[in-house]
Amino acid sequence: MDKIVKKRIKQVLKGDQEAYGEIVEIYKNSVYQLCYRMLGNRHEAEDIAQEAFIRAYVNIKSFNQDLKFSTWLFRIATNLCIDRMRKKKPDYYLDAEVAGTEGLTMYSQINSDTPLPETEVESQELQETVHKEIQMLPEKYRSAIILKYIEDLSLNEISEILDLPLGTVKTRIHRGREALRQKLRYV
Secondary structure, three states: OOOHHHHHHHHOOOOOOHHHHHHHHHHHHHHHHHHHHHHHHHHHHHHHHHHHHHHHOOOOOHOOOOOOOHHHHHHHHHHHHHHHHHHHHOOOOOOOOOOOOOOOOOOOHHOOOOOOOHHHHHHHHHHHHHHHHHHHHHHHHHHHHHHHHHOOOHHHHHHHHOOOHHHHHHHHHHHHHHHHHHHHHHH
């Protein structure tokens, strides 16, 4: 995958805009998911993901091709999300989608092979509770927790994305986990 992306980047640098479209296709879902998990709002996540790809395209000449493109792109997206979180006050939508369902009800997702509906609802409620508590963490812990446990990135990749020393990343993950543990203890 990295070889394909590096080849496409070289084509983009030569002026081939269609090659960048292929890069967008490769990373669009993962960048959107990262933004959605950080912002908790589908529309804002779409906007920020699109902005991340635009910024990456505009600044592609500054990309160091010895590094992974995905790490650079995730750093751009993460920084844009952090900027958005700093600029806005928390808002709550009564008509917001249930996380992870793409606008569908719980009953429309139940297959005949799945556990009982009560089990599914309890699991979904637990996921929503954990997601809400992650959203309530201070942004420095939130971004580290999301990148580590939801995006499943290595500590080195998180360090590169957040542009922080490895020790600081470990500390933020530890403290974020402890803060979550404390909050979820009373839920």
